[in-house]
Amino acid sequence: MLNPCVQCGKERVDGKTWKGKAGASVVTYTSTVCPDPDCQKIVDKAIADRKAKSTLLMKKKLDAKQAREKPGAVAVG
Ligand SMILES: [Zn+2]
Secondary structure (H helix, E strand, C coil): CCCECCCCCCECEEEEEEEEEECCEEEEEEEEECCCHHHHHHHHHHHHHHHHHHHHHHHHHHHHHHHHHCCCCCCCC
16 A cells, blocks of 8 residues: 555545646646545544644744844743
8 A cells, every 4th residue: 555544544546636836847746635535524634733733833933932022021931
C-alpha cells in the first residue's frame, strides 16, 4: 500500500487535481482522498482542527510579541 488513509488504512484514491506553478514550469498537483467519504470527513476535520490550533498558537505568539513591543507596556510572560 503506497498511501494508506491515516484514519482507516484504506488505500487513498486520487481526488481533485489542479495545476500550479513551480518556478517557470507548470506542475500538476493531485490531492488524494479516502475512498470512504465519511472517513474523509473525519480526516478533513482533523486537519482543520490541527490547522486552527496552530493558527491560534501563532496568533497568541504574535499578540505576546506585540504586547512586548508596545511602548510603556508591562512585559508579561
Ligand atoms: Zn479512510
